[in-house]
Amino acid sequence: MIVFSAVEKRYDDHVVLSELDFTVSAGEHVCLIGPSGSGKTTILRLLMTLEAADGGTIHVGGECLTHMLRGGRLVPADEKHVREVRKRIGMVFQQFNLFPNMTVRGNLVEAPTRVLGLSGDEANARAVELLELVGLSEKIDAHPTRLSGGQQQRVAIARALAMRPDVLLLDEVTSALDPELVAGVLTLLRDIGERTDITILCVTHEMGFAQDFAHRVLMFDGGRVIEDAPPSKLFAQPDHQRTRDFLRAVIDRA
Amino acid sequence: MPVPSSVLAAAAPVWDWGYALEVLPDLLRALVVTIEITLLGSALAMALGLVIAVLRRARIPVLDQVVWAFVEVVRSTPLLVQIFFLFIVAPRFGLTLSAFLVGVLALGVHYACYTSEVYRAGIDAVPRGQWEAATALSLPHSRTWTAVILPQALPRVLPALGNYVISMFKEVPLLLAIGVVEVVNAAREAGSQTFRFVEPYTIAGLLFLALSYPASMLVRRLERRVGTV
Ligand SMILES: Nc1ncnc2c1ncn2[C@@H]1O[C@H](COP(=O)(O)OP(=O)(O)OP(=O)(O)O)[C@@H](O)[C@H]1O
Ligand SMILES: [Mg+2]
Numbered sequence: 001m002i003v004f005s006a007v008e009k010r011y012d013d014h015v016v017l018s019e020l021d022f023t024v025s026a027g028e029h030v031c032l033i034g035p036s037g038s039g040k041t042t043i044l045r046l047l048m049t050l051e052a053a054d055g056g057t058i059h060v061g062g063e064c065l066t067h068m069l070r071g072g073r074l075v076p077a078d079e080k081h082v083r084e085v086r087k088r089i090g091m092v093f094q095q096f097n098l099f100p101n102m103t104v105r106g107n108l109v110e111a112p113t114r115v116l117g118l119s120g121d122e123a124n125a126r127a128v129e130l131l132e133l134v135g136l137s138e139k140i141d142a143h144p145t146r147l148s149g150g151q152q153q154r155v156a157i158a159r160a161l162a163m164r165p166d167v168l169l170l171d172e173v174t175s176a177l178d179p180e181l182v183a184g185v186l187t188l189l190r191d192i193g194e195r196t197d198i199t200i201l202c203v204t205h206e207m208g209f210a211q212d213f214a215h216r217v218l219m220f221d222g223g224r225v226i227e228d229a230p231p232s233k234l235f236a237q238p239d240h241q242r243t244r245d246f247l248r249a250v251i252d253r254a
Numbered sequence: 255m256p257v258p259s260s261v262l263a264a265a266a267p268v269w270d271w272g273y274a275l276e277v278l279p280d281l282l283r284a285l286v287v288t289i290e291i292t293l294l295g296s297a298l299a300m301a302l303g304l305v306i307a308v309l310r311r312a313r314i315p316v317l318d319q320v321v322w323a324f325v326e327v328v329r330s331t332p333l334l335v336q337i338f339f340l341f342i343v344a345p346r347f348g349l350t351l352s353a354f355l356v357g358v359l360a361l362g363v364h365y366a367c368y369t370s371e372v373y374r375a376g377i378d379a380v381p382r383g384q385w386e387a388a389t390a391l392s393l394p395h396s397r398t399w400t401a402v403i404l405p406q407a408l409p410r411v412l413p414a415l416g417n418y419v420i421s422m423f424k425e426v427p428l429l430l431a432i433g434v435v436e437v438v439n440a441a442r443e444a445g446s447q448t449f450r451f452v453e454p455y456t457i458a459g460l461l462f463l464a465l466s467y468p469a470s471m472l473v474r475r476l477e478r479r480v481g482t483v
Binding site for chain 1: 383392402
């Protein structure tokens with residue numbers, strides 16, 4: 001479903017990702033872990049097309065994000081091409097990023113009506129259904145600013161799901177939340193993981209969550225995947241010293 | 255040789271109520287013209303300023319530099335020069351406008367270069383995450399502007415825009431240079447017929463005060479309501 005090959009990303013002359021290769025199969029849940037600044041967010045932002053890669057190719061669902069065919073040649077993707085592929089991908093941000101000028105309902109129906117062309121009734125039905133899933137039916141006409149962080153994040157998850165994406169990107173979606181709200185959101189994510197066949201790529205510092213949610217965990221360091229294993233293996237018997245050190249540091253902090 | 259003030263006072267009262275009432279209708283008519291120019295000029299300044307701000311944010315090559323240069327030129331030259339320029343130079347290019355219209359255009363374009371900065375600050379104050387969320391939802395660019403960015407940016411810039419409307423109102427008298435009969439021009443005309451200037455100019459000043467002061471109070475209240483950028 002997702003294929004990174006030889007992807008490179010630089011900010012000026014600071015190389016964040018170099019020669020990055022990894023794949024994620026359809027329906028797979030993959031957690032990305034690694035020290036701060038290792039490039040985890042950058043990977044999600046490249047997939048969401050919030051950033052452009054400086055080298056290599058990225059495919060999502062068989063379509064190339066970074067390049068397109070023109071006159072029989074591969075050329076860098078233009079805005080129009082990117083926009084097409086982007087529709088298959090959804091993202092939930094650390095800071096929720098709900099639209100504060102709209103109600104919860106407005107946040108949920110905006111893109112389905114404007115981008116997917118759903119009728120108002122269809123989009124509304126979808127919003128109602130998703131709010132039920134995330135347990136916020138009674139907040140449908142509330143303004144996001146009136147919600148707790150945990151509630152806002154649930155709405156943000158519902159908003160991303162309303163686009164019926166093939167791929168869902170989660171960037172530390174619980175790290176801006178008060179500790180007592182974290183568990184609820186993680187339970188919701190597990191629930192979504194079980195009920196849908198969406199491919200999920202998830203950056204997290206919640207190792208407990210990664211352990212039971214992920215099919216596979218990728219350990220990042222220095223812009224590369226240094227270890228790639230099922231959670232049972234990676235958390236119990238990591239191959240690399242760096243992974244061991246990182247896990248110990250995370251556990252000490254918790 | 256200075257005339258003793260007691261002599262002047264004896265010759266004519268400092269303030270003549272009868273005369274004041276006599277010139278008032280002309281001044282009020284001129285006030286209507288002043289308000290018309292302010293409202294039309296402000297509408298132009300707000301619309302054009304927004305267009306400039308959005309264009310500049312889009313960073314379209316060449317166009318961006320052209321717009322930037324235009325804004326800098328307008329902001330670095332006196333409004334009066336711009337008024338004369340439009341009034342005298344435009345007809346050479348076959349564009350003959352009434353003094354009233356020149357006033358509206360000159361003030362509108364001049365202030366647009368300032369309001370564009372206000373809009374820019376308002377737009378910049380919308381967090382980057384809002385743009386990113388809109389992109390992640392594949393919202394078209396136009397929709398991102400109209401449904402997400404501007405609804406968040408505009409309320410915050412209203413007080414600053416309001417202040418520019420008040421400034422513009424007070425700068426309309428510059429248009430007397432091209433013969434627009436606004437308040438100060440009307441006062442001058444009345445005075446030059448009777449050689450009594452105290453009443454017309456005082457009334458002119460009071461008329462500006464009577465509108466500007468409540469207007470700025472209103473803006474201040476708005477500021478408290480929406481906060482500033
Ligand atoms: N817009 C940017 N401009 C310059 N450098 C950037 C930018 N965004 C990220 N970086 C740099 O790229 C590197 C990787 O950043 P990234 O956000 O992907 O790390 P991360 O693994 O998500 O870290 P964290 O766990 O702290 O979120 C960092 O060194 C960061 O400073
Ligand atoms: Mg990050």
